[in-house]
Amino acid sequence: MSQPTQGDVPIKSENDIVVVRRVVRDLVTRLSFGVTDVTRAVTGASELTRNISLYAGTGIMWWTTLDRHGAAGLELRFEGHGLGISDIELAMKPGHGTSHGLGLGLPGAKRLMDEMEIHSELGKGTTLTVRK
Amino acid sequence: MLMVTTPADPDDLMVKTRQEEVLRAMERYRPKGLVLDISGVETLDSFFARTVAETSRMVGLMGGRTVIAGMRPSVVIAATQLALTLGGILTALTVDRALDLLSAPPPRRRRA
Ligand SMILES: Nc1ncnc2c1ncn2[C@@H]1O[C@H](COP(=O)(O)OP(=O)(O)O)[C@@H](O)[C@H]1O
Ligand SMILES: [Mg+2]
Numbered sequence: 592m593s594q595p596t597q598g599d600v601p602i603k604s605e606n607d608i609v610v611v612r613r614v615v616r617d618l619v620t621r622l623s624f625g626v627t628d629v630t631r632a633v634t635g636a637s638e639l640t641r642n643i644s645l646y647a648g649t650g651i652m653w654w655t656t657l658d659r660h661g662a663a664g665l666e667l668r669f670e671g672h673g674l675g676i677s678d679i680e681l682a683m684k685p686g687h688g689t690s691h692g693l694g695l696g697l698p699g700a701k702r703l704m705d706e707m708e709i710h711s712e713l714g715k716g717t718t719l720t721v722r723k
Numbered sequence: 724m725l726m727v728t729t730p731a732d733p734d735d736l737m738v739k740t741r742q743e744e745v746l747r748a749m750e751r752y753r754p755k756g757l758v759l760d761i762s763g764v765e766t767l768d769s770f771f772a773r774t775v776a777e778t779s780r781m782v783g784l785m786g787g788r789t790v791i792a793g794m795r796p797s798v799v800i801a802a803t804q805l806a807l808t809l810g811g812i813l814t815a816l817t818v819d820r821a822l823d824l825l826s827a828p829p830p831r832r833r834r835a
Contacts, residue, residue: 609734612766630765630797634805637768685806695769699805 594621597655602643602671611640611652615667618654619723622663632665632723635703638696639669639719647671647716657722664705669719675711683709724825725754725787726818731763738771742778749785756825757782760818762793767802776810788829790814790821 600607600614615636619629636652643650650671657664676682683701686694697719701707704721711717725748730737745757759775761767779789790813794802815821 605735609732612732616765627797627800630795630801631804633766634768634801637766638805641768641770695806699769699807702804703801 597653599654600652602640602650602652602669605641605644608637608640608644612637614652614654615665618656618665622656622665624663624723628723631703635700635721635723636667638700639667639721642696642719643669643671647673649673650716659722664723666720666722669721671717671719673716675713675715675717676709677713679709679711724822725749725752725757726760727757728760729764731765733764733771735770738774742774742781745778746781746785749782749787754787756788756790758818758821758825759789759791760793760821761791761798762795762818764795764798767794767798767807769805769807772802772807772809776808776812779810779812788813788825790824792816792818792821 598614600611602611612633616629616633619632624632640652650669650673653668653670655666657666683697684694685698697709700719700721704723706722708720709717710720725745727741727745729741733741748754749757757779759778764771775791782789791809792815794814813824815824
């Protein structure tokens, strides 16, 4: 039987952080990531999901499996509703969190994953796309 | 000595509940130290790390020392890439070594 190659997880509350972690862990394990990369991907996803629950309120994570030069990969798209980020460059700098955290989430997630892109539209929301 | 084992994938509520339980147990049993066994933990994100550092400061205010034991290699790597710090808490590779550390006399000066 073939496995699904894409899906989504709605992020409505803090409780969904652990749901996202579980989904990402199952996916990358299925894609035969090594244990360190599994932990990296799950930790990065945890940070980005927490940001949605803290700063955007609600959102959704979309996932798609990738063929990365013959190796299995995963793309995660974190769509946060809410206001958007006014200064992305500043938000990406370590230590520039605005409220609850240490400002490690965004720069950390970028290091934990292979690629990260941010798209933010003021008044509409923020989308973070990561690949590994 | 107070020994606390953390679950593999705790949600925020579980983390906070555990913190309160630790403080209540500190009051009730008045141990000299706390060993936090995180060998089962598979994901250490910034919230978890912050709560651990905070708990250790609270335990310090109650006169106890905290040692974190058993961080898995994959968790060490991810936490380092995330640039997480545990606020200078003592760490040990195993619970046994954590107990050794706690039974040794405390260093004369220690930063909280
Ligand atoms: N999904 C999001 N929607 C809106 N703002 C966000 C989002 N993610 C991050 N931010 C903003 O970027 C800042 C930096 O995030 P991060 O690096 O995770 O640090 P922290 O969460 O500790 O503040 C946040 O404080 C917040 O202002
Ligand atoms: Mg954050």
